[in-house]
Amino acid sequence: MADSAFFCTLSHEGVLAVRGSDASKFLQGQLTCNLNYLSDTQASLGARCTQKGRMQSSFRILLEGDGVLMAMASELLEPQLADLKKYAVFSKSKLTDESAGWVRFGLEHGDAALASLGLALPADTDSVVRNDSLIALRVSPERAELWVGADQADTIKGKLSALLAEGELNQWLLGQIRAGIGQVMPSTRELFIPQMLNLQAVGGVSFKKGCYTGQEIVARMQYLGKLKRRLYRLQLEGGELPEPGTPLFSPTHGSSIGEVVIAARTEQNIELLAVLQAEAAEDDNLHLGALEGPGLHLLDLPYQLDRDREIQR
Numbered sequence: 001m002a003d004s005a006f007f008c009t010l011s012h013e014g015v016l017a018v019r020g021s022d023a024s025k026f027l028q029g030q031l032t033c034n035l036n037y038l039s040d041t042q043a044s045l046g047a048r049c050t051q052k053g054r055m056q057s058s059f060r061i062l063l064e065g066d067g068v069l070m071a072m073a074s075e076l077l078e079p080q081l082a083d084l085k086k087y088a089v090f091s092k093s094k095l096t097d098e099s100a101g102w103v104r105f106g107l108e109h110g111d112a113a114l115a116s117l118g119l120a121l122p123a124d125t126d127s128v129v130r131n132d133s134l135i136a137l138r139v140s141p142e143r144a145e146l147w148v149g150a151d152q153a154d155t156i157k158g159k160l161s162a163l164l165a166e167g168e169l170n171q172w173l174l175g176q177i178r179a180g181i182g183q184v185m186p187s188t189r190e191l192f193i194p195q196m197l198n199l200q201a202v203g204g205v206s207f208k209k210g211c212y213t214g215q216e217i218v219a220r221m222q223y224l225g226k227l228k229r230r231l232y233r234l235q236l237e238g239g240e241l242p243e244p245g246t247p248l249f250s251p252t253h254g255s256s257i258g259e260v261v262i263a264a265r266t267e268q269n270i271e272l273l274a275v276l277q278a279e280a281a282e283d284d285n286l287h288l289g290a291l292e293g294p295g296l297h298l299l300d301l302p303y304q305l306d307r308d309r310e311i312q313r
Helices: 023-028 074-087 111-116 150-161 169-178 215-224 278-283
Strands: 006-009 013-019 044-049 055-064 067-073 094-097 102-108 128-131 134-140 143-149 229-236 247-250 255-265 270-277 286-288 295-299
Touching: 006 169, 013 023, 013 074, 013 102, 023 067, 055 074, 055 134, 067 074, 074 094, 102 111, 102 150, 102 169, 111 143, 111 150, 134 169, 143 150, 169 255, 169 270, 229 255, 229 278, 247 270, 270 278, 270 295, 278 286
Parallel strands: none
Antiparallel strands: 006 102, 013 067, 013 094, 044 055, 055 067, 102 143, 128 134, 134 143, 229 270, 229 295, 247 255, 247 286, 255 270, 286 295
């Protein structure tokens, strides 16, 4: 199911815009990613943390016009806007919810469809290509996002429909899970530090950019190597789709040892990303929701954690 070519509307996320002459300078002191790495051809993952390094939101960020756009879970937009505006008072930047102005499509194995729109997207993750007001960006191998102004959305959707099957959001989330890209949801807000979601392994944390909110905690965790909980991919045999934040248990440890991050259905079962205690994950005796709950099995992630490589960003 996840290997077929399709497109779907990314209806679960909204778009937060920060515009103005100070937009990048302001956000450089707020976000885990390095705004200096963004360009017309390069996007990034990132997060915004509390002073204690806990993630208030995670997002994909790209340059657009006189500022940047950040796509994140829709329910996080209002609290992020309210909090960021408190720090932007003395900055020449304007923060708004631009969700109504954009329609975003997820495409899997859809490069030919993008090319038909004049968007020859490189294979490199986080690469960006633009054609007039259309923006395409690579989010992982064979997966891309297409950002379209709301006034063109129906026309572009019609063109995509002529070339690709229209899938469901669940299919897109399954691809995200298999790419090992975690995401902060409303129920997990301020629960994880970035390394717990392996954000540093997928380019969402810079250790060379200098200070930002929560930076001291995040850097200490990276350099001192004291991370005891991180992101894993798992399989659940049938049952109800677990919500983000659902606890995971280990009879070996006799207690909760982690939480679900996101989950999606396959044709036969359920796959999910979860933050787990590394020690418990090694025992591979994991259960959903309770000590006697349904069993979970570890699956591979498509990348390796490499501290020395990660700190070069």
